[in-house]
Amino acid sequence: MGEDYRTEEDSLGEMQVPADAYWGAQTQRAVENFPISGIGMSRRFIRALGVVKKAAAQANRDLGLVDDDTAEAIVAAADEVIAGEHDDQFPVDVFQTGSGTSSNMNANEVIANRAAEIAGAEVGDRVVHPNDHVNYGQSSNDVIPTAMHVAALEAVEKDLVPALETLHAELEAKETEFDGVVKTGRTHLQDATPIRLGQEFGGYRTQVAKGIERAEGVQSNLRELALGGTAVGTGLNTHPDFPELAAEYISDETNTTFREAENHFEAQAAHDAMSEAHGALRTIAGSMNKIANDLRLLASGPRNGLGEIEQPENQPGSSIMPGKINPVVAESVNQVHKQVVGNDAAVSAGTARGEIDLNLYKPVIAHNFLESAELLSNAAATFGERFVAKLAANEAHCETRVEQSMALATALNPAIGYDKASEVAKTALKEGKSVREAAVEAGYLTEDEADEVLDPEAMTRRVILGNED
Ligand SMILES: O=C(O)C[C@H](O)C(=O)O
Numbered sequence: 001m002g003e004d005y006r007t008e009e010d011s012l013g014e015m016q017v018p019a020d021a022y023w024g025a026q027t028q029r030a031v032e033n034f035p036i037s038g039i040g041m042s043r044r045f046i047r048a049l050g051v052v053k054k055a056a057a058q059a060n061r062d063l064g065l066v067d068d069d070t071a072e073a074i075v076a077a078a079d080e081v082i083a084g085e086h087d088d089q090f091p092v093d094v095f096q097t098g099s100g101t102s103s104n105m106n107a108n109e110v111i112a113n114r115a116a117e118i119a120g121a122e123v124g125d126r127v128v129h130p131n132d133h134v135n136y137g138q139s140s141n142d143v144i145p146t147a148m149h150v151a152a153l154e155a156v157e158k159d160l161v162p163a164l165e166t167l168h169a170e171l172e173a174k175e176t177e178f179d180g181v182v183k184t185g186r187t188h189l190q191d192a193t194p195i196r197l198g199q200e201f202g203g204y205r206t207q208v209a210k211g212i213e214r215a216e217g218v219q220s221n222l223r224e225l226a227l228g229g230t231a232v233g234t235g236l237n238t239h240p241d242f243p244e245l246a247a248e249y250i251s252d253e254t255n256t257t258f259r260e261a262e263n264h265f266e267a268q269a270a271h272d273a274m275s276e277a278h279g280a281l282r283t284i285a286g287s288m289n290k291i292a293n294d295l296r297l298l299a300s301g302p303r304n305g306l307g308e309i310e311q312p313e314n315q316p317g318s319s320i321m322p323g324k325i326n327p328v329v330a331e332s333v334n335q336v337h338k339q340v341v342g343n344d345a346a347v348s349a350g351t352a353r354g355e356i357d358l359n360l361y362k363p364v365i366a367h368n369f370l371e372s373a374e375l376l377s378n379a380a381a382t383f384g385e386r387f388v389a390k391l392a393a394n395e396a397h398c399e400t401r402v403e404q405s406m407a408l409a410t411a412l413n414p415a416i417g418y419d420k421a422s423e424v425a426k427t428a429l430k431e432g433k434s435v436r437e438a439a440v441e442a443g444y445l446t447e448d449e450a451d452e453v454l455d456p457e458a459m460t461r462r463v464i465l466g467n468e469d
Pocket of ligand 1: 099101138139140141231358
């Protein structure tokens with residue numbers, strides 16, 4: 001095997017770390033202490049750690065607390081972390097210390113060693129110190145909540161909202177395209193009064209529009225940053241101007257707006273903003289699940305189902321049944337929904353705890369939140385582009401079926417009253433006739449009156465048919 005190692009040191013003594021690793025002793029201890037899931041912190045979180053460390057170095061430099069050369073080397077190293085050049089240097093498991101100290105120290109060590117290298121020194125010689133320089137005036141207890149909010153806000157604002165906008169645009173296009181397709185409405189999964197397919201898609205489009213509003217509505221609290229609270233929220237060991245200055249640098253780096261937390265004790269001891277925001281993600285996942293389910297039902301068949309819409313032929317559906325096409329992309333949305341509901345349980349369990357001055361579920365909250373945001377972003381865009389965009393209406397089938405619907409009898413109520421309309425519906429069902437035939441045969445309507453009162457398209461509007469004068 002012959003893997004090369006070098007010796008790194010922390011307050012507990014020496015540790016052997018892989019020779020080519022930028023991480024140091026504390027990260028190595030965490031690797032050995034937490035062989036739990038093999039799941040590391042996500043790209044968005046690692047990027048956010050880089051953003052926080054860069055901003056902290058800039059603010060500390062401005063405040064004269066870290067010398068210019070060291071700060072510049074930290075900034076350069078943090079830029080590489082932000083860009084994703086060192087993701088393989090973050091090996092610490094999600095299921096680690098509840099404060100995320102191991103991830104904070106992982107960032108401190110990687111940035112310190114890389115900064116030393118940039119400054120012309122050797123990796124491991126601690127000319128840039130992970131605690132004294134990279135972590136100056138900070139604690140994991142304010143760094144990790146700050147990274148959580150930066151990562152969560154970026155995931156919602158920059159990934160999820162644009163993906164939902166894609167889905168929204170595709171649903172809106174179908175709303176217009178299907179506006180003239182009259183079909184049977186369904187309540188309780190039973191035939192109900194007619195509806196236009198475009199109206200149903202308008203409902204889906206509005207669900208997604210409201211989802212976008214929800215994703216935007218929860219952003220305000222995520223814009224608050226814990227940085228500057230240090231260990232317990234009091235700010236010991238940090239400059240009074242540090243939180244505001246660092247928040248400005250974080251806003252510049254991310255091209256969005258962050259601000260110092262209204263209350264640093266709340267910002268470290270509780271993560272209600274993450275719970276609130278994940279509630280929106282769960283709601284959005286539920287909307288997408290409902291839409292996906294409906295489209296699967298409407299596309300069921302093609303010969304022996306509802307068959308009102310035709311689904312795209314994205315891939316052969318079956319390994320054994322030739323010619324079968326399945327609504328696989330919609331099913332994938334259904335899978336994502338289940339995962340997000342599970343993640344919501346983890347996020348809300350984690351945010352509902354936290355003892356006294358520190359919530360101790362930070363890594364698991366961050367991981368589940370960011371997984372939900374990523375899954376939903378990918379699912380929304382894919383659902384829009386690879387499923388909704390390719391749907392077609394089976395117009396002729398919709399028309400034939402709606403003419404046979406018993407629910408057309410509803411429109412008879414204003415003209416002949418509920419009791420006679422019920423009698424017509426029962427006769428039609430018993431004798432295999434349409435409502436129109438049964439109503440005319442019973443002598444309740446003339447042919448002309450039936451044309452006017454039993455017009456399925458007219459029934460899709462807010463009208464009282466046969467009552468124009
Ligand atoms: O790592 C830190 O900065 C603090 C740690 O989470 C602690 O409170 O013990």
